[in-house]
Amino acid sequence: MVSQMKNKEKIEVEIRKTLDMFEQKESLPPNPYFYTRVQQRLNEKSENKSIVAGYLKPVFLSILLFINVATFVWYFDSTANYTAADNQEELIQYLSSDLNLNTNQSSIFLAE
Amino acid sequence: MSEFREIVETYQVKVRNICFRYVNNVDDADDIAQEVFIQVFESISHFREEAQISTWVYRIAVNKSLDFIRRKNRKKRFAQLTSIFKAGEEEQIIEIPSYNTPDKDLDDKERKEVLDMALSKIPENQKTAIVLSKYEGFSNNEIAKIMNLSLSAVEALIHRAKKNLHKELYNYFEKN
Numbered sequence: 001m002v003s004q005m006k007n008k009e010k011i012e013v014e015i016r017k018t019l020d021m022f023e024q025k026e027s028l029p030p031n032p033y034f035y036t037r038v039q040q041r042l043n044e045k046s047e048n049k050s051i052v053a054g055y056l057k058p059v060f061l062s063i064l065l066f067i068n069v070a071t072f073v074w075y076f077d078s079t080a081n082y083t084a085a086d087n088q089e090e091l092i093q094y095l096s097s098d099l100n101l102n103t104n105q106s107s108i109f110l111a112e
Numbered sequence: 113m114s115e116f117r118e119i120v121e122t123y124q125v126k127v128r129n130i131c132f133r134y135v136n137n138v139d140d141a142d143d144i145a146q147e148v149f150i151q152v153f154e155s156i157s158h159f160r161e162e163a164q165i166s167t168w169v170y171r172i173a174v175n176k177s178l179d180f181i182r183r184k185n186r187k188k189r190f191a192q193l194t195s196i197f198k199a200g201e202e203e204q205i206i207e208i209p210s211y212n213t214p215d216k217d218l219d220d221k222e223r224k225e226v227l228d229m230a231l232s233k234i235p236e237n238q239k240t241a242i243v244l245s246k247y248e249g250f251s252n253n254e255i256a257k258i259m260n261l262s263l264s265a266v267e268a269l270i271h272r273a274k275k276n277l278h279k280e281l282y283n284y285f286e287k288n
Contacts, residue, residue, distance in 0.1 A: 011285045018281055021227045022246040024220065028128050028138065035120045037142075038149045045150070 116156070120149050123166065126248065127173045133243045134177035136228055144180050148173045167257040174240055174258060230280035238273035241266055 078098060096105070127148050132141035151172050159168060231239055240259060244250045250258070256266045 011282060014285045015278060015281045018223050018227050018230075019277065021220065021224050024224075025247045028125070028132055028141065030125050031128065031142065034124050034128070034142070034145070035117055038120055038146050038153075041146055041150055042153060 116153055119152060119165065119169070123169050124149075127169060130170060130173045130244070130248060131177045131180075133247050134181055134239075140180065144176050145173070148176050151176070164257070167254070170244075170258045171260070174244075178236055178240070226281070226284060227277075230277050230284065233280050234273055234276040238269050238276060241269035242273035242277070245270055 078094075095101075101108075124145065128141050128145040131144040131148070132138065135141055135144065148169065152169060159165065231243070234242075237259070241255055244255045244258060245252070252263055252266050252270070255261075256263045259266065261269075
Protein backbone atom coordinates (compact mmCIF):
# COMPACT_ATOMS: atom_id res chain seq x y z
CA MET A 1 0.00 0.00 0.00
CA VAL A 2 2.78 2.40 1.02
CA SER A 3 4.91 1.45 -1.97
CA GLN A 4 1.91 1.96 -4.26
CA MET A 5 1.43 5.46 -2.87
CA LYS A 6 5.13 6.23 -3.25
CA ASN A 7 4.97 5.03 -6.83
CA LYS A 8 1.98 7.26 -7.51
CA GLU A 9 3.82 10.22 -6.03
CA LYS A 10 6.83 9.54 -8.24
CA ILE A 11 4.60 9.38 -11.29
CA GLU A 12 2.98 12.69 -10.35
CA VAL A 13 6.43 14.27 -10.00
CA GLU A 14 7.36 13.04 -13.48
CA ILE A 15 4.10 14.33 -14.90
CA ARG A 16 4.68 17.75 -13.37
CA LYS A 17 8.25 17.88 -14.72
CA THR A 18 7.00 16.88 -18.17
CA LEU A 19 4.25 19.49 -18.18
CA ASP A 20 6.86 22.07 -17.12
CA MET A 21 8.36 21.56 -20.57
CA PHE A 22 5.65 23.90 -21.81
CA GLU A 23 7.63 26.67 -20.09
CA GLN A 24 10.80 25.69 -21.95
CA LYS A 25 9.19 26.39 -25.30
CA GLU A 26 11.80 26.63 -27.98
CA SER A 27 10.94 29.15 -30.64
CA LEU A 28 12.04 29.11 -34.25
CA PRO A 29 14.15 32.14 -35.11
CA PRO A 30 13.01 34.46 -37.93
CA ASN A 31 13.88 33.21 -41.38
CA PRO A 32 15.35 36.03 -43.50
CA TYR A 33 14.63 34.14 -46.74
CA PHE A 34 11.05 33.29 -45.88
CA TYR A 35 9.43 36.08 -47.87
CA THR A 36 11.60 35.29 -50.92
CA ARG A 37 10.48 31.69 -50.78
CA VAL A 38 6.80 32.69 -50.53
CA GLN A 39 7.24 35.02 -53.53
CA GLN A 40 8.89 32.19 -55.47
CA ARG A 41 6.00 29.84 -54.80
CA LEU A 42 3.45 32.48 -55.78
CA ASN A 43 5.30 33.06 -59.06
CA GLU A 44 5.50 29.30 -59.74
CA LYS A 45 1.78 29.01 -59.09
CA SER A 46 0.85 31.75 -61.55
CA GLU A 47 3.24 30.31 -64.16
CA ASN A 48 1.58 26.89 -63.86
CA LYS A 49 -1.85 28.49 -64.25
CA SER A 50 -0.86 30.21 -67.52
CA ILE A 51 0.71 27.00 -68.88
CA VAL A 52 -2.52 25.09 -68.24
CA ALA A 53 -4.58 27.89 -69.77
CA GLY A 54 -2.21 27.91 -72.74
CA TYR A 55 -2.99 24.25 -73.44
CA LEU A 56 -6.67 24.40 -72.61
CA LYS A 57 -7.52 27.21 -75.01
CA PRO A 58 -6.49 25.42 -78.25
CA VAL A 59 -8.06 22.16 -77.03
CA PHE A 60 -11.32 23.93 -76.30
CA LEU A 61 -11.30 25.69 -79.66
CA SER A 62 -10.60 22.40 -81.44
CA ILE A 63 -13.55 20.74 -79.74
CA LEU A 64 -15.77 23.67 -80.67
CA LEU A 65 -14.64 23.49 -84.29
CA PHE A 66 -15.24 19.75 -84.40
CA ILE A 67 -18.77 20.14 -83.06
CA ASN A 68 -19.51 22.85 -85.64
CA VAL A 69 -18.18 20.78 -88.52
CA ALA A 70 -19.99 17.65 -87.33
CA THR A 71 -23.26 19.56 -87.00
CA PHE A 72 -22.78 21.04 -90.45
CA VAL A 73 -22.12 17.62 -91.99
CA TRP A 74 -25.03 15.99 -90.15
CA TYR A 75 -27.39 18.80 -91.14
CA PHE A 76 -26.58 18.63 -94.82
CA ASP A 77 -26.57 14.88 -94.72
CA SER A 78 -30.11 14.83 -93.32
CA THR A 79 -31.45 17.56 -95.60
CA ALA A 80 -30.00 15.64 -98.54
CA ASN A 81 -32.72 13.12 -97.83
CA TYR A 82 -35.34 15.81 -98.16
CA THR A 83 -34.11 17.09 -101.50
CA ALA A 84 -33.65 13.54 -102.71
CA ALA A 85 -37.25 12.71 -101.89
CA ASP A 86 -39.16 12.01 -105.09
CA ASN A 87 -42.56 12.79 -103.77
CA GLN A 88 -44.46 14.18 -100.85
CA GLU A 89 -44.89 10.78 -99.22
CA GLU A 90 -41.20 10.08 -99.15
CA LEU A 91 -40.51 13.57 -97.76
CA ILE A 92 -43.04 13.03 -94.96
CA GLN A 93 -41.39 9.71 -94.22
CA TYR A 94 -37.94 11.32 -93.86
CA LEU A 95 -39.24 14.16 -91.70
CA SER A 96 -41.19 11.78 -89.46
CA SER A 97 -38.22 9.51 -88.89
CA ASP A 98 -35.99 12.50 -88.07
CA LEU A 99 -38.52 13.87 -85.59
CA ASN A 100 -39.53 10.45 -84.21
CA LEU A 101 -43.15 10.90 -85.13
CA ASN A 102 -45.65 8.05 -85.59
CA THR A 103 -48.02 7.76 -88.56
CA ASN A 104 -50.80 9.78 -86.91
CA GLN A 105 -48.53 12.65 -85.99
CA SER A 106 -47.01 12.80 -89.47
CA SER A 107 -50.25 14.21 -90.78
CA ILE A 108 -49.19 17.62 -89.47
CA PHE A 109 -47.01 17.91 -92.55
CA LEU A 110 -50.00 17.68 -94.81
CA ALA A 111 -51.36 20.99 -95.93
CA GLU A 112 -54.87 21.62 -94.68
CA MET B 113 2.80 43.83 -52.91
CA SER B 114 4.56 45.84 -50.20
CA GLU B 115 1.48 45.51 -48.00
CA PHE B 116 1.65 41.75 -48.41
CA ARG B 117 5.35 41.78 -47.59
CA GLU B 118 4.57 43.70 -44.43
CA ILE B 119 2.03 41.04 -43.43
CA VAL B 120 4.54 38.26 -44.06
CA GLU B 121 7.33 39.93 -42.13
CA THR B 122 5.01 40.79 -39.23
CA TYR B 123 3.49 37.36 -38.75
CA GLN B 124 6.01 34.86 -40.13
CA VAL B 125 7.66 34.06 -36.79
CA LYS B 126 4.40 33.37 -34.98
CA VAL B 127 2.95 31.43 -37.92
CA ARG B 128 6.04 29.28 -38.32
CA ASN B 129 6.06 28.56 -34.60
CA ILE B 130 2.38 27.63 -34.55
CA CYS B 131 2.99 25.21 -37.43
CA PHE B 132 6.07 23.85 -35.69
CA ARG B 133 4.08 23.02 -32.54
CA TYR B 134 1.94 20.69 -34.62
CA VAL B 135 4.54 19.01 -36.82
CA ASN B 136 7.78 19.23 -34.76
CA ASN B 137 9.82 19.52 -37.93
CA VAL B 138 11.34 22.81 -39.14
CA ASP B 139 11.15 22.01 -42.86
CA ASP B 140 7.53 20.90 -42.67
CA ALA B 141 6.67 23.91 -40.53
CA ASP B 142 8.26 26.23 -43.10
CA ASP B 143 6.38 24.53 -45.94
CA ILE B 144 3.07 24.86 -44.17
CA ALA B 145 3.80 28.46 -43.18
CA GLN B 146 4.50 29.32 -46.83
CA GLU B 147 1.15 27.81 -47.79
CA VAL B 148 -0.50 29.93 -45.11
CA PHE B 149 0.79 33.14 -46.65
CA ILE B 150 -0.06 31.97 -50.16
CA GLN B 151 -3.63 31.54 -48.97
CA VAL B 152 -3.48 34.94 -47.30
CA PHE B 153 -2.37 36.46 -50.60
CA GLU B 154 -5.10 34.70 -52.57
CA SER B 155 -7.92 35.46 -50.16
CA ILE B 156 -7.00 38.93 -48.93
CA SER B 157 -9.89 40.37 -50.94
CA HIS B 158 -12.34 38.18 -48.95
CA PHE B 159 -10.94 39.30 -45.62
CA ARG B 160 -13.57 41.04 -43.54
CA GLU B 161 -12.18 44.21 -42.09
CA GLU B 162 -14.04 43.87 -38.80
CA ALA B 163 -11.93 40.84 -37.84
CA GLN B 164 -8.31 41.32 -36.84
CA ILE B 165 -5.87 40.30 -39.52
CA SER B 166 -3.69 38.51 -36.98
CA THR B 167 -6.61 36.32 -35.85
CA TRP B 168 -7.38 35.45 -39.45
CA VAL B 169 -3.76 34.57 -40.29
CA TYR B 170 -3.32 32.42 -37.17
CA ARG B 171 -6.59 30.62 -37.90
CA ILE B 172 -5.32 29.72 -41.37
CA ALA B 173 -2.06 28.51 -39.78
CA VAL B 174 -3.92 26.23 -37.37
CA ASN B 175 -6.16 24.82 -40.12
CA LYS B 176 -3.28 24.21 -42.51
CA SER B 177 -1.28 22.47 -39.77
CA LEU B 178 -4.21 20.22 -38.90
CA ASP B 179 -4.72 19.41 -42.61
CA PHE B 180 -1.06 18.46 -42.85
CA ILE B 181 -1.30 16.11 -39.89
CA ARG B 182 -4.48 14.50 -41.23
CA ARG B 183 -2.85 13.94 -44.64
CA LYS B 184 0.20 12.47 -42.95
CA ASN B 185 -1.95 10.13 -40.83
CA ARG B 186 -3.88 9.00 -43.91
CA LYS B 187 -0.63 8.20 -45.68
CA LYS B 188 0.58 6.36 -42.60
CA ARG B 189 -2.60 4.26 -42.43
CA PHE B 190 -2.36 3.52 -46.14
CA ALA B 191 1.31 2.56 -45.76
CA GLN B 192 0.43 0.26 -42.86
CA LEU B 193 -2.26 -1.34 -44.97
CA THR B 194 0.04 -1.86 -47.95
CA SER B 195 2.88 -3.10 -45.74
CA ILE B 196 0.72 -6.13 -44.95
CA PHE B 197 1.16 -7.14 -48.56
CA LYS B 198 4.82 -6.31 -48.74
CA ALA B 199 6.99 -9.01 -47.27
CA GLY B 200 10.44 -8.28 -45.92
CA GLU B 201 10.13 -4.53 -45.79
CA GLU B 202 11.22 -2.91 -42.60
CA GLU B 203 8.73 -0.81 -40.75
CA GLN B 204 9.90 2.55 -39.54
CA ILE B 205 9.44 2.51 -35.81
CA ILE B 206 9.33 5.78 -33.95
CA GLU B 207 10.77 5.21 -30.53
CA ILE B 208 9.44 6.94 -27.49
CA PRO B 209 12.00 7.06 -24.71
CA SER B 210 11.44 4.62 -21.91
CA TYR B 211 13.41 4.43 -18.78
CA ASN B 212 13.64 1.35 -16.67
CA THR B 213 15.52 2.80 -13.78
CA PRO B 214 13.07 4.80 -11.64
CA ASP B 215 15.80 7.01 -10.27
CA LYS B 216 17.06 8.05 -13.70
CA ASP B 217 15.80 11.37 -14.79
CA LEU B 218 14.66 11.87 -18.32
CA ASP B 219 16.61 14.62 -19.94
CA ASP B 220 14.78 17.62 -21.33
CA LYS B 221 14.84 16.43 -24.91
CA GLU B 222 13.32 13.09 -24.01
CA ARG B 223 10.79 14.74 -21.76
CA LYS B 224 9.75 17.03 -24.61
CA GLU B 225 9.26 13.98 -26.81
CA VAL B 226 7.06 12.39 -24.16
CA LEU B 227 5.00 15.59 -23.94
CA ASP B 228 4.66 15.70 -27.75
CA MET B 229 3.57 12.08 -27.73
CA ALA B 230 0.90 12.82 -25.13
CA LEU B 231 -0.25 15.89 -27.10
CA SER B 232 -0.63 13.81 -30.25
CA LYS B 233 -3.10 11.56 -28.43
CA ILE B 234 -5.57 14.18 -27.26
CA PRO B 235 -8.39 15.48 -29.52
CA GLU B 236 -7.40 18.08 -32.13
CA ASN B 237 -9.37 20.99 -30.71
CA GLN B 238 -8.03 20.40 -27.21
CA LYS B 239 -4.51 20.21 -28.59
CA THR B 240 -5.02 23.44 -30.52
CA ALA B 241 -6.33 25.26 -27.46
CA ILE B 242 -3.52 24.15 -25.18
CA VAL B 243 -0.77 24.67 -27.77
CA LEU B 244 -1.95 28.21 -28.48
CA SER B 245 -2.23 28.87 -24.75
CA LYS B 246 0.89 27.22 -23.37
CA TYR B 247 3.35 27.38 -26.23
CA GLU B 248 2.32 30.55 -28.00
CA GLY B 249 1.14 32.51 -24.99
CA PHE B 250 -2.20 33.59 -26.46
CA SER B 251 -4.86 34.71 -24.01
CA ASN B 252 -8.08 32.72 -23.85
CA ASN B 253 -9.85 35.61 -25.58
CA GLU B 254 -7.40 35.53 -28.47
CA ILE B 255 -7.70 31.75 -28.72
CA ALA B 256 -11.49 32.08 -28.84
CA LYS B 257 -11.19 34.46 -31.82
CA ILE B 258 -8.68 32.22 -33.62
CA MET B 259 -10.75 29.10 -33.09
CA ASN B 260 -14.04 30.91 -33.61
CA LEU B 261 -15.38 29.70 -30.30
CA SER B 262 -16.79 31.29 -27.19
CA LEU B 263 -14.50 32.09 -24.28
CA SER B 264 -16.17 29.47 -22.10
CA ALA B 265 -15.71 26.84 -24.83
CA VAL B 266 -11.98 27.60 -24.95
CA GLU B 267 -11.67 27.43 -21.17
CA ALA B 268 -13.46 24.07 -21.21
CA LEU B 269 -11.16 22.79 -23.96
CA ILE B 270 -8.03 23.80 -22.05
CA HIS B 271 -9.36 22.20 -18.88
CA ARG B 272 -10.13 18.93 -20.71
CA ALA B 273 -6.79 19.06 -22.51
CA LYS B 274 -4.91 19.29 -19.20
CA LYS B 275 -6.95 16.42 -17.82
CA ASN B 276 -6.34 14.21 -20.85
CA LEU B 277 -2.65 15.09 -20.96
CA HIS B 278 -2.38 14.10 -17.33
CA LYS B 279 -4.11 10.81 -18.10
CA GLU B 280 -1.82 10.04 -21.07
CA LEU B 281 1.30 10.92 -19.10
CA TYR B 282 0.14 8.86 -16.14
CA ASN B 283 -0.34 5.82 -18.38
CA TYR B 284 3.06 6.38 -19.91
CA PHE B 285 4.97 6.72 -16.66
CA GLU B 286 3.08 3.86 -15.07
CA LYS B 287 4.16 1.50 -17.87
CA ASN B 288 7.70 2.82 -17.88
